[in-house]
Amino acid sequence: MVHQSKIEGNPAQRERFVFSAHSQFGVRGIIGDIFAGFRAGRVWRAFAWEETKRRYRRSALGLLWIIIGYVAFVGAVALFFGNFNLATAEQIKTIEQYATHVGLGYAAFALITSNIQDGAALFTNAAAWIKSVSLPYSVYALKNVTRTLVPFGLQLASWFAFALLTGHVFKPVALLTLPAIAIIVFNAVAMQLFFGFLSARYRDVEHMVATILRVLLFMTPILWTYDGTSGVTRVLADFNPITHFVEIFRAPLTGNPPTAANWIFALCSTVVIWGAAILAGAVLRRRLPYLV
Structure with missing residues (x-):
């Protein structure tokens, strides 16, 4: 739990965190909440770091378990499925390239889906805080997003180490990964809020989300590639928004620019998700303390 001293300082500092969740309603209310949440960066960063430390407290290896789990997963998939993909995917010619395909894809997929899953329990997990502390509701979403960036950063660092060891050549197009990460993180905040409000009103949403996410791993080209696929498999992947978010992140690091369709789908999805x-938030924000 974040100590009170981390939120309170001198009177001028305390004044910045005085926030009434019910001072405005509707669309203006939720937009004001989001802006107030971004201004309270000191609070959600402290929350995120405290939760991360608590999760790995008294663990001998600590955050290294994130790297170990990631490397073990990617290594096992490359070992057991690499040869199969080599026979069917023209662009994946070596196990190292397949490991890159899986490693980058899984890191982006995990970042996106962890924010969806955490969002489905966002406000129910923060019920005690919501009922006792006057903070913008978006603070809880920003806290969760910040916390998910820790494993993502460690996974990405692990892949860069692998890339250097295998002599991976980076092209200038790799810089397109930076705006891709920004878009994914920006959408993560909206996904947290959307599923948080929805699951606070309808508790079945959390269980429905968990079920759908298990299926999405196989509907997204993480363990398999586009090459050699057609029919229903290809259609499901093309209309899966996560596919395009993964591709705008992964393609530049593999030396290929994302397609125009990837960018268009990702940007259109951004508008829909935030809308x-x-x-x-406009409909459910006012009743949130009574729903959780």
């Missing part, structure tokens, strides 16, 4: 989050 849904603002709508859900």
Whole structure:
């Protein structure tokens, strides 16, 4: 739990965190909440770091378990499925390239889906805080997003180490990964808010999300590639928004620019996701303390 001293300072500092969740309603209310949440960066960063430390407290290896789990997963997939993909995917010619395909794809997929899953329990997990502390509700979403960036950063660092060891050549197009990460993180905040508000009202949403996410791993080209696929498999992947978010992140690091369709789908999805989050917040934000 974040100590009170981390939120309170001198009177001028305390004044910045005085926030009434019910001072405004509707669309103006949720937009004001989001802006107030971003201004309270000191609070959600402290929350995120405290939760991360608590999760690995008294563990001998600590955060290294994130790297170990990631390397073990990617290594096992490359070992057991690499040869199969080599026979069917023209662009994946070596196990190292397949490991890159899986490693980058899984890191982006895990970042996106962890924010969806955490969002489905966002406000129910923070019920005690919501009922006792006057903070912008978006603070809890920003805290969760910040916390998910820790494993993502460690996984990405692990892949860069692997890339250097295998002599991977980076091209200038790799810089396109930076705006891709920014778009994914920006959408993560909206996904947290949307699923948080929705699951606070309808508790079945959390269980539904967990079920769907298990299926999405196989509907997204993480363990398999586009080459050699057609029919229903290809259609499901093309209309899966996560596919395009993964591709705008992964393609530049593999030396290929994302397609125009990837960018268009990702940007259109951004508008839809944020629109849904603002709508859900406008309708449910006022009743949130009574719903959780």
